Amino acid sequence: MAEEKTAREKNEAAKQQADVKPAVVDFTDLTKKNQDYMFHLDKELDQRKYAQKNEALSKVHAELLEKQKTGIVATKLYGPVTKKADEIIAGPKKPAKIPTLWEMALDNGLMMFALFCAMYAIFGVFSKNSNQTNAGIITLIATSVVAGIGLGYFYRQMLGQQKQRNWGRVILNVIILVAAWMAVFGLVGIIPPSVNVVLPPVAYATLAIIAFAVRIYVKKRLDIPNPADLARQTNDNNKK
Known part of the structure; x- marks a missing residue:
């Protein structure tokens, strides 16, 4: 019984690990400035203990990888790291309402x-x-x-x-x-x-x-x- 319980616990632990997305740490395909921005953004979200950090960094990384082809840097696209972290945590902004x-x-x-x-x-x-x-x-x-x-x-x-x-x-x-x-x-x-x-x-x-x-x-x-x-x-x- 003890062996079965131990095996079951190991299986559950393995399943939980499989559900967790790996941390986004490889930004080598970005420019040096954009790599530095992503590093500080990663650190900022860590400090704020943001649960969906990996998913958010993946989205930012994919968008930044596309934008940098036209010479755009992260600071110009997103502003300061703290501002981008605020936007990620608060969620997407509502589109601007143009009055009639x-x-x-x-x-x-x-x-x-x-x-x-x-x-x-x-x-x-x-x-x-x-x-x-x-x-x-x-x-x-x-x-x-x-x-x-x-x-x-x-x-x-x-x-x-x-x-x-x-x-x-x-x-x-x-x-x-x-x-x-x-x-x-x-x-x-x-x-x-x-x-x-x-x-x-x-x-x-x-x-x-x-x-x-x-x-x-x-x-x-x-x-x-x-x-x-x-x-x-x-x-x-x-x-x-």
Whole structure:
């Protein structure tokens, strides 16, 4: 019985060893810089006691072996070793979400509305003639809507892959949007002051605060990233 038990234990131990993947230690097919990077990445994952280290190193090794054919080094492809280790442990990043035109138009429209309200509040305090038609509430709303749509379109065009951008078309559309904004501003200017009411500075300041708070809520609710962050994520994805 003892001999059978010992044999069974040896078989189980052998089976467990067979299931364990061998450590990835041979990076001799990489360049010296890439070998050094993989060595430190191996050490970093060891220090963090990452269970799937061997599998992760195998994937990085295979990808790096292919990329180095075009002269790319690991530090340029992955960044610092600690950053790559963080990405491996945290798992793959979700692809960057590009908001729809109307989401970006809403976000930018609220931003412009808040800025215009703050500007009107300041002008209302320091301007002697505070009843100017071009400072009316209808002017503010109309120009904010047009500016929001224009900026939303512009950002979406800039977030496309560079090879797919038709710069001539982008510039033409931007010119059209600027012309539309100026036309709306001019048309609203003929609306009589009795309709295009100029609010007191305090009211504009209050609207600016409300618009800013609503924008923060909308960004969180719709998960709208900042254009700069979104552009950086999109460019990183396009490089891969």
